[in-house]
Amino acid sequence: MTMTAPADRVRCDEAPFPLEPLRPRIVEIGQSPHLLELCFTRLLRDGIALSYPNSYPPFA
Structure with a gap:
């Protein structure tokens, strides 16, 4: 079975510009x-x- 990502989720591990x-x-x-590199990974x-x-439950 082939799994594909939903259309609303895009993998972006590179900048779209240099x-x-x-x-x-x-x-x-x-x-x-x-x-x-540090700034880009934090971004x-x-x-x-x-x-x-709201994807994580509250801590309290």
Whole structure:
């Protein structure tokens, strides 16, 4: 049996645009060059969290 993802769910583990041109600017403002990857992974994490409201039971 073949399983497919629902049409309203899209896997996105890459940016739809190049991020590498941002690296020199990150260095220019005094940040570490590896910050680009960290910012992108946090953006994905937060975007996923915000797209699934009420999907987790409350803590209390």
